[in-house]
Amino acid sequence: MSDDNKADLLRLASEYADKNIDLFDLLSIDALTAKEDIQRAWRKASVKYHPDKARDNFDAEKWELLERARDILADDGARATYERAMKAKLLRKQEREAFDRERRKYADDLEAAELAARVAQQEKTQRDREALEKERARLAEAQRMREEETRRQADADQEMKDLLEAKRRLKEKKEEKNRRRQAKESMKAAGRPSGPVNGVVLVPGSYMVDVGAGQKPYWQLVCDKLRAVQNARNVAKMEDAPVDEVQDAEREVQEARRLIAEAENKYRQETAV
Structure with a gap:
């Protein structure tokens, strides 16, 4: 294999690792599969993607990816580069997860402390609210009694006003009835409009x-x-x-x-x- 081809394989191995593309899974093998079995695994995995088999459904990108997986895993240097990159990425992931667990624990402890403080504050607030409600109830009852007395007086005044209004409307109704009677009599006297x-x-x-x-x-x-x-x-x-x-x-x-x-x-x- 030429130096250019080796360089391309090394570059592709790093790229696929960065993209988290599992070349072993593509060929349905694991990291312990021997170099000698790579070609056979590729042939078995790619048969359904072969141009003669897929015909109009041929996926050129998938076919190319399978060939590159075969070449990288069959080359010792490229395979080593790919495995190191994947392990490094896995290690970084594990470190991030460990850091996230520590951060979550700190956040949980902080949340628990804040919750305890809120509960204590809520209990105090509840006691203050109950005392305030009692005072409000006392004041409301006193206000209700004053308003009831005012309402009784207002009802008496309104009853007198309603009586006067009823008399006024009765008078107007009589006057209106007289006007209608006069208008009808006038029309009858004319014989027709x-x-x-x-x-x-x-x-x-x-x-x-x-x-x-x-x-x-x-x-x-x-x-x-x-x-x-x-x-x-x-x-x-x-x-x-x-x-x-x-x-x-x-x-x-x-x-x-x-x-x-x-x-x-x-x-x-x-x-x-």
């Missing part, structure tokens, strides 16, 4: 009318008026209808009649031309 006279011009139902920002056909305006008139009648029949609702219903009827009247005037002007 007031507004512009409609139906004086025969307008086609499909005639489009400008309403606000849009348009509506004439027949829809007529439907709107009928709904408004029916709503006004329904409101007038209600016993407890608010005055504002009665007035709003009247305004809706007037607005519907106004829109129809404007549409009829516009249609009459257009057809006259």
Whole structure:
């Protein structure tokens, strides 16, 4: 074997040891396997990775790693270098583990001391808390009695206010009922909701009318008026209808009649031309 090849094997042996790659495990052997058995072990381990066997699943990296494991372990110098590096790494690992055990023991002792101190402090805190709770309970009971007396007085004052408020609402209800009665009587006296006279011009139902920002056909305006008139009648029949609702219903009827009247005037002007 050339010096270059030996140098490469020594370099690779160190690299694999640093990467913690177990070359013995790759070839399914142990550190006591003789040099003469390395080739046979490699042949047995690599048969399933051989290009002819694996075909499309051939793993070139795995194949190369097996060959390098064979070459390193079959070479005395490279094998010695690999074993020394692995032993040194194992020794460092054992030293770290020993150091970690010492450090954990120190941490455990420190934690135990801190725990004992915390327990003692917690017991003292518990005693202080119990004494404080007793004093708070005494003060709370005294405060409760004062608040109960204040609440009784407030309840008496509120009862008087509620009585006055009930009288005021009863008076307002009577006044509201009188206003509704007057509004209904006014609507009955008028016969039907007031507004512009409609139906004086025969307008086609499909005639489009400008309403606000849009348009509506004439027949829809007529439907709107009928709904408004029916709503006004329904409101007038209600016993407890608010005055504002009665007035709003009247305004809706007037607005519907106004829109129809404007549409009829516009249609009459257009057809006259």
